[in-house]
């Protein structure tokens with residue numbers, strides 16, 4: 070192997086080997102203690118915090134030459150954040166990328182879990198801004214750590230119950246806390262609570278990376294993930310009173326799209342690959358015929 | 366040929382790709398306890414260090430991870446030199462201080478609770494034991510459930526201590542503290558994270 074190719078090889082996936090080892094050890098402990106936040110020495114990445122540096126480091130530490138990577142932001146593959154992360158890995162790892170959920174071996178996401186059920190062998194990597202579900206109750210890390218150690222989750226329940234007292238229901242719709250295997254309370258990151266049930270008993274391995282906060286946590290496949298709730302106020306996901314306007318899908322997460330400046334709008338799948346796959350299979354929503362030609 | 370090898374030989378030939386491939390095998394195995402994962406070890410360490418344990422060591426160990434060697438591996442200067450050269454890790458003779466324990470004879474090693482268990486606040490500060498066993502069948506069946514296992518899974522590793530099942534049960538009861546195991550032989554490995562709980566034998570049917 071000549072010096073040049075060796076150098077190129079050494080920088081595979083951007084991170085140096087020592088950093089990868091440290092992250093890999095953290096990932097193994099995270100898998101062994103589902104829902105527990107493992108501290109790690111987060112590295113500077115060539116992108117600002119808030120652009121998913123935690124998720125990028127996790128992906129870089131697990132990625133191999135045979136992987137096929139999908140990156141989504143909200144549910145879409147074509148947003149600036151998703152495109153730049155995908156390009157980053159194409160350049161530093163030379164790997165194949167895809168927008169198709171079923172073809173991906175690794176899916177990096179912030180905000181959404183794909184609608185199509187994930188399969189055994191797939192890895193879902195979350196970019197997490199705030200990993201600590203108790204942070205808004207208690208700013209001190211030493212205290213939140215103690216609360217997790219002692220399973221002191223009463224305050225969290227009180228907070229949710231205050232929502233009910235105020236609003237008649239639990240108003241939290243994003244980063245809705247879950248309990249993992251009856252033990253750790255975990256923040257699912259800024260995903261809508263609509264996606265919480267998809268984490269439960271997923272066939273895929275789910276890894277969470279928080280760059281600024283220097284935490285990695287994990288859900289192995291087939292892990293019990295229960296959204297916190299109360300007997301008289303059970304957990305409920307958002308409901309949409311209509312199907313996707315393009316593909317007719319029901320029981321999926323919809324985004325509102327403004328069509329013109331006269332108040333025209335439509336509701337379509339937030340998961341763009343799900344929508345495109347369904348339309349390719351011939352499914353049509355009420356506007357699917359008219360718009361299918363221009364839809365990207 | 367093996368006799369002539371030195372500490373410098375027998376490491377990864379493609380360090381980045383080899384380490385990634387071995388790590389993914391271990392990660393897959395840790396995420397799916399009791400599932401046998403196969404990986405051809407891309408290293409040839411001096412005996413009696415099994416190549417698959419040499420590969421795992423080369424992948425995960427460095428100057429930040431003190432190693433404890435069991436007497437089988439510890440009595441071989443060649444093994445120690447090879448590990449130092451290829452990982453940069455240092456050794457400790459205190460099992461409780463090691464982040465990794467490499468065990469060449471799975472049938473006799475100190476009780477699981479003599480290794481670092483982590484603390485209630487930092488349960489990740491616990492040891493990972495990489496253990497050479499004889500086979501993944503023919504031993505006492507262990508019927509397990511827990512995260513990563515769909516319903517239940519059974520393995521019967523041969524070459525573990527007689528009281529292993531009891532020790533393992535105690536280890537899982539210390540959750541979130543406790544050690545995690547990588548059992549290895551030939552081209553195969555199985556992980557037992559502390560979450561893999563034993564199902565009582567009468568419930569097995």
Ligand SMILES: [Zn+2]
Pocket residue numbers: 313314315316317318337338343344345347
């Ligand atoms: Zn749709």
